[in-house]
Amino acid sequence: MHEMSLMGGVFEVIERTLSQHEVKKVLQVKLKVGELTNAEPEALLMAFEAYSQDTVCEGAELIVERVPVLGYCSNCHYEFNIKTMIFLCPKCGNPKIEVIQGEELLIESLEVE
Template identity: 80%
Template sequence: MHEMSLMGGVFDVIEQTLTQHQIKRVLQVKLKVGELTNAEPEALNMAFEAYSKDTVCEGAELIVERVPVRGRCQTCHEEFAVVTWLFVCPKCHSGIDVIQGEELLLESLEVE
C-alpha cells in the first residue's frame, strides 16, 4: 500500500506548514491526487487516519480531488484528456508529454 508513503510526504509538508503558525487544530485537509499516482482515495483515508492519530490533524476531514490525465503533443502541441492508456496524440499520433495527472498536492488546510 504505497498510500502510506505518499501520506508520509503529505504529513511532512503539513508539519512544516504548521510549525510556521500557532495552530490548535486542523479541521480539513484538501489534496489533489493525479490518476497516474495510482493512489486509491479509500487507502489515502486510512493512511490519513493513521498519520493523524494523536496530532492536531486527528479528526480532520480529508478531501481528495482526483485529477484526470492530460497530455500535450510533442509535435502539434495539441492538449487533450488522456482517456485511454494510449499515450499518443489523437490528432497526429505523435508522442506526448503528460501535463496533468501525476501530481500529489496539498491544496489547502482549514485550521482553528
C-alpha cells in the same frame, strides 16, 4: 499499499507548514491527486487516519480531488485528456506526448483553527 508512503510525505509538508503558525487543530485537508499516482481515495483516507492519530490533524476531514491525466503533443501542439494508457496524440498520432497533468500529489488547502 503505497498510499502510506504518499501520506507520509503529505504529513511532512503539513508538519513543516504548521510549525510556522500557531495552530490548535486542523479541521480539513484538501488534496489534489493525479490519476497516474494510482492512489486510491479510500486507502488515502485510511493512511490519513493512521498518520493523524495523536496530532492536531486527528479528526480532520480529508478531501481528495482526483486530477485527470492531460497530454500535450509536441508535434501539433494539441492538449487532450488521456483516458487509456495509450499515449498517442488523437489528432496526429504522434507518440511523443508530454504528460502535463495527472502525476501530482498536492496539498491544495488546510483549514485550521
